[in-house]
Amino acid sequence: MSQTKKSYVIRFANELNNFRSMEFNALASLYKLDFKFIEPISEKPFMIIETDDEAALLNLFNRIILATSLFECWVSSSDFDEFIDEVNNCSQIHNDYYRNCSFRIQVEAFGRKISQQQKIERIERLSGLPLKGKIRMINPDVTFYYMEYYGLNPNRQPEKPYQILFGKWITDSNRKLCSTFSLKTRKFIANTSMDATLSFLMANIAQININDIVYDPFVGSGSILVSAAYFGAYVCGTDIDYPLLHGMIKPTRVGAQQRGDDESVHGNLKQYKLESRYIDVIAGDSSLPLFRNDIEFDAIITDPPYGIRESRERIGTKKSDPTIPIEYLDRHLPAKLQYKLDDIYNDLLNFSAQHLKPNGIVIFWAPYFKPKYDHQDPAIRFQHENLRLLSFGEQKLTKNCSRILVVMQKILK
Ligand SMILES: C[S@@+](CC[C@H](N)C(=O)[O-])C[C@H]1O[C@@H](n2cnc3c(N)ncnc32)[C@H](O)[C@@H]1O
Secondary structure, X not given: OOOOOEEEEEEEXXXXXXXXXXXXXXXXXXXXXXXXXXXXXXXOOEEEEEEOOHHHHHHHHOOOOOEEEEEEEEEEEOOHHHHHHHHHHOHHHHOHHHHHOOEEEEEEEEOOOOOHHHHHHHHHHHHHOOOOOOEOOOOOOEEEEEEEEOOOOOOOOOOOOOEEEEEEEEEEOOOOHHHHOOHHHXXXXXXXXXXXXXXXXXXXXXXXXXXXXXXXXXXXXXXXXXXXXXXXXXXXXEEOOHHHHOOOOOOOOOOOXXXXXXXXXXXXXXXXXXXXXXXXXXXXXXXXXXXXXXXOEEEEEEOOOOOOOOOOEEEOOOOOOOOOOHHHHHHOOOOEEEOOHHHHHHHXXXXXXXXXXXXXXXXXEEEEEHHHHOOOOOOOOOOEOOEEEEEEEEEEOOOOEEEEEEEEEEOOO
């Protein structure tokens, strides 16, 4: 049901800032959030939007990883005296409910440290507001939010804030997922396990939905699948590392003597009570055709090997006579050759074009070495006639090295 339009402040975490708009736009599309930017995503730790669909915004907030909190935005001002007038004149503050409910005021300054005493001074400056309810620090009916923004440069902090925001706190995001699913407490990890924040971010950007079928062709320890399963998808994957998938390698935890039975992708899903979302993992080579042509996935979500911390391999041999002596047949692991980086991505795009449902999404990381791709749009090298580029974002690793997260969607021909 449509309500009146309201403005909302979305407060971002100071992490992976390059991916804020990718995540927000993807979730807005998933939850069909119709909104208008009042202050678009920028380097500021917040943005302001207008919408009449708070229900969709709350759904989005239940998932978003790169934001911390959501507020109704009642006033945004750049001058303190004007700010007090604007708060006094804003219609919400004269609403009977807000005038009489119990409340507390949460004060925050971004870009400048303010002491507890200074916070109290800010609250006292607001004492002229027509609020008659009781102040209650625990479980108030309403938490009002007051934020001063001093910019991003800690060496050039202005005396007065650039912007002051005031409104009503609505909810916090579900960022605690990142610690609940931390790799530190994960049953099974490998050298290149994707950390929980990035895995949830990928699942959000891929718009994983309940009952989707999601596939990771370079599954490793299955970290990305954990996040997809948490959002309700059925998950499966492939990895060329047979010993890794079959529990034949050393324990992954430093100091552990024996590898536990549950150190597997299945064990990870079990740990989080997501077992019912597990389809299976296949020990196989993703450079080869593994599935019938008509098998389709809702999303493909992966971190291919770049050859830095793990080898890029494909099954093959340079031997002219690759016959395996019969006595080795039962424990033979196929020989491998190097899997060229360009081939990995060509194969991944061809596989996605073949095996994604129409409008399905493939999301993957790719290395980006600046001197090699200088002045080139980082995502230009990923093109396929049946896939369109939806978005990409860069994560800087060193001065010259980054990796980019690329998102493509299968288009109908
Ligand atoms: C970057 S790791 C993926 C890590 C994974 N996201 C995780 O959280 O554990 C890349 C994986 O690709 C696997 N791999 C390398 N070449 C492969 C191939 N040709 N087919 C399938 N898997 C391959 C490696 O064994 C490795 O586990």
